[in-house]
Amino acid sequence: MANKRKQITEEQRRDALQYVKDHPDLTMKECADNLGIGLSTLSRFKTRAKRSEDGEPEFIGSGHYTNPVEKENARLQRELKDALEALKILKKAISILGN
Numbered sequence: 001m002a003n004k005r006k007q008i009t010e011e012q013r014r015d016a017l018q019y020v021k022d023h024p025d026l027t028m029k030e031c032a033d034n035l036g037i038g039l040s041t042l043s044r045f046k047t048r049a050k051r052s053e054d055g056e057p058e059f060i061g062s063g064h065y066t067n068p069v070e071k072e073n074a075r076l077q078r079e080l081k082d083a084l085e086a087l088k089i090l091k092k093a094i095s096i097l098g099n
Contacts, residue, residue, distance in 0.1 A: 008037070013045050020046070
C-alpha cells in the first residue's frame with residue numbers, strides 16, 4: 001500500500017502562517033490542530049518564512065537551493081575553503097622542508 005502524503009500549496013502555507021499571526025492567544029499546537037496539520041509541519045513553515053525574510057538562503061529538502069545564484073555562491077565558498085586549506089598545508093610543508 002502506497003503512503004499518500006497530503007500536498008500543501010504555497011498559498012495554504014501562507015494562510016496557515018497568517019492564521020498563527022491572527023490568533024496570538026492560541027498555542028502553536030492548537031493552531032496546528034485547528035488547521036489539521038502537524039505541529040512540526042507548522043513549525044517548519046514558520047522557520048522557512050523567517051529565513052526568507054532574513055535573507056538567508058532557503059533550502060528545499062536536503063541541500064537544494066531555491067536560487068541558482070545561492071547554489072553557485074555556496075559552491076564557491078566551499079571551493080575557497082578547500083583552496084585555503086591546501087595553502088595552509090603547503091605553507092606547513094615548505095616550513096618543514098626549508099629547515
